[in-house]
Amino acid sequence: MSGRLYVISGPSGAGKSTIIHHVMKEIPDLGYSVSHTTRQPRENEVDGQDYHFVDKQTFQRMIREGDFLEWAQVYDDLYGTSLSGLHRRLDMNMDVILDVDVQGAGNVRRKFEDAVLTFLLPPSLEVLEKRLRNRATESENAFRNRTEKALLEIRESRDYDYIVFNDELRDGVKRVVSIILAERCRSRLLFPKAVEIFRIP
Ligand code: ADP
Ligand code: 5GP
Numbered sequence: 001m002s003g004r005l006y007v008i009s010g011p012s013g014a015g016k017s018t019i020i021h022h023v024m025k026e027i028p029d030l031g032y033s034v035s036h037t038t039r040q041p042r043e044n045e046v047d048g049q050d051y052h053f054v055d056k057q058t059f060q061r062m063i064r065e066g067d068f069l070e071w072a073q074v075y076d077d078l079y080g081t082s083l084s085g086l087h088r089r090l091d092m093n094m095d096v097i098l099d100v101d102v103q104g105a106g107n108v109r110r111k112f113e114d115a116v117l118t119f120l121l122p123p124s125l126e127v128l129e130k131r132l133r134n135r136a137t138e139s140e141n142a143f144r145n146r147t148e149k150a151l152l153e154i155r156e157s158r159d160y161d162y163i164v165f166n167d168e169l170r171d172g173v174k175r176v177v178s179i180i181l182a183e184r185c186r187s188r189l190l191f192p193k194a195v196e197i198f199r200i201p
Contacts, residue, residue, distance in 0.1 A: 003090040004187065005112050006030070006097040006180055009105040010120035010157075011150035012074075013132040015166045016099045017050060019120060022173040023097065027180060031089040033098040036062065039077035042136040052082070070100065070107035075145040079104070095180070102156045116183050118176065119160040123167045125150065 008016045024032055036052045038059050047053050054062075059078045062068060071080030081098055089096050100108060108115050122128040125147070132138075132146055157163050162179050166172035 003031070003092070003094040003096060004183070005090070005108060005115040006095060006183075007105050007108050007115055007117045008097060008099050008120055008176070009102055009117065009153075009160070010166075011122065011128060011153045012101075012146040013128050013135060013150075014120040014122045015131070015169065015172060016120050018169065019164075019166065019172050019176055020097055020099060022169070023176050023180070026173065026177045029094065030180070031085075031094045031096040033081055033086050033089075033096050035079055035099060036068075036071075036082055037077055037079045039079075042138075069111060070104045072101055072103045072107075074101050074103075075142065075149070081108070095184070097180075102153045105160070116162070116179065117160045118162040118164055118179060119157040120164050120166050120172070121154065121157065122150075123165065 008020055010016055020032060024030055034048065034050070034052055036054055036059060038054060038056050039051075041047065041051070041053050045051065045053075056078070059071075059080065062080070062082065063071060067082055067084060068080040069083050069086060071078060073079075079101065081100060081104065086096060098108075105117050105119075109117060122131065128150055129143075129147055132143060164172060164175045164179070
């Protein structure tokens, strides 16, 4: 038996990493696969907690050595989910949550058929823009890249298992937690050994 992958995707600024950090507090036995990226850290971002920030050579070496479950160029930077740690957690029957863009979600699904794909939807494009502006001082180019890609990504949301509306943070977190707990119940019911635990003598 192996743990399961819970993929949180959606436009940049939708609230993926914020939601993931809150969900981790609610479900402490969930592992978090922190992505690698070549982009520069923003103010307040912590290496190893928000991302593993690496240079291009390191990232390219990891690609050559087959260290990634998936990777993608997003805007002008590289982002990827490293395999080290991921399989160890899954083999220990630990569920793992990860943050990827829409292309990454498709790639994860191809390798892990039973991955649960959740799309985080911002309440509107105006709110998304406000969140992006409040989050960090980024170049106008970086901001435009993110808002332009958002519309394309929202069109892809129909291919996901779940769409979560992230209006109020408290509600967004609750919705993601419910998805994970409901999926855990469902897989237990399909797994005979777990059913045995509940068998009436
Ligand atoms: P992503 O990981 O999807 O790029 P972030 O988690 O960095 O997005 O969130 C973008 C910004 O929006 C952050 O400043 C975060 O604090 C804020 N944010 C996230 N979710 C909400 C929410 N439900 N309500 C208000 N602000 C939010
Ligand atoms: P940001 O720079 O705003 O933190 O992230 C930019 C985009 O990269 C977001 O859409 C985010 O979901 C995506 N992303 C973050 N980590 C990964 C990853 O490991 N793989 C892929 N494919 N995309 C990622």
